[in-house]
Amino acid sequence: MSTGSASERTIISGVSENKNISIPTYFYISGFSGIPHMTYYYVFLFFVYVISLLGNSCLMFVIISDRNLHTPKYIAVFNLSFTDICESTALIPQLLDSFLFGNQMMPYGLCLCSMFSVLLFLTVQSLTLTILSYDRLVAICLPLRYHMIVTHRSMFAIIAAAWKLALVMDIIAIVFISRLSFCRHIVIINSFYCDHGPVFRSACSNNFPSSVMSFASPVLVLWFPLCFIVFSYTCIAVILYRITAPKDRRKATKTCSGHLMLVSIFYLPICLTYALGPIVDTNSRIINLSLTSALPPMLNPIIYTFMTEEFMVSLKKHLKRGIIYPSRR
DSSP, rough: OOOTTTTTOOOOOOSOOOOOOOOOOOEEOOTTTTOOHHHHHHHHHHHHHHHHEEEEEEHHHHHOOGGGGOSSHHHHHHHHHHHHHHHHHHHHHHHHHTTTTTOOEEEEEHHHHHHHHHHHHHHHHHHHHHHHHHHHHHHSGGGHHHHSSOOOHHHHHHHHHHHHHHHHHHHHHHHHHHHHHHHOSSEOSSSOOHHHHHHHHHHHOOHHHHHHHHHHHIIIIIIIHHHHHHHHHHHHHHHHHHHHHHHHHHHHHHHHHHHHHHHHHHHHHHHHHHHHHSSOOHHHHHHHHHHHHHHHHHHHHHHHHOOHHHHHHHHHHHHHHHHHHHHOO
């Protein structure tokens, strides 16, 4: 059994076996190995991170400051922007520190914290996109009852439930990981962060609970939400087909186009990666997943700015105030 300092080693008594659990001193994050000219990619991710911070901060500021945007829909949009900032901050700075500055050795505790934060915010992102599809479903299919069904209170309750579900799932996943035993002081993780799958597969003890979570989490976080979104837009398509007035049809389609783009950007790359995993080489999978994690937070505020009419009106008002009022002083 491996040994280490008291601050880096935890001995936990097993539930079914009287054996100690040995944890590694470090995890070595080995993603992007053997790929030439990766420095340009890391610089690209840095600019993606900066744009994500600025874009989502602007989106949140406009929503807070404009009373016309204090609606249930924009409560969910605000939550998505907040989650985008948190997810980008949890992932990209750590990625740059590991690969651009060569700090690929990650202590055990920091690895679990990184895993928890990335999984948490990715889960909430997926659930928030599902909430937005629910909002569009009710708005178009039940327009006369929309303000009775989707209220501020109900939207806050749904978002709170999404955060609770994400927290419970990720706490369970981290607890299972913390009960695994590793046979080496330094465990190599072939990913771009402390990824759940590569970590639990590197253990030398029974990892069945973690393998169950690795199957259940994508089903609950990706496939069920995606199935609901497909169902909701199928219902919306049927309603739009029945609308005879072209003007009403265009207006309803425009309200959904932005959200559909967000759904496509978030779900399609990651679902294709999971589906084609066995035939895709490791480096291509890692680059695709890193882009899937980094690009949606940058594109979300851009899409909402240019694809949503009421937000564009509000943004123009703020820009006019910023340009006109200072010149009068």
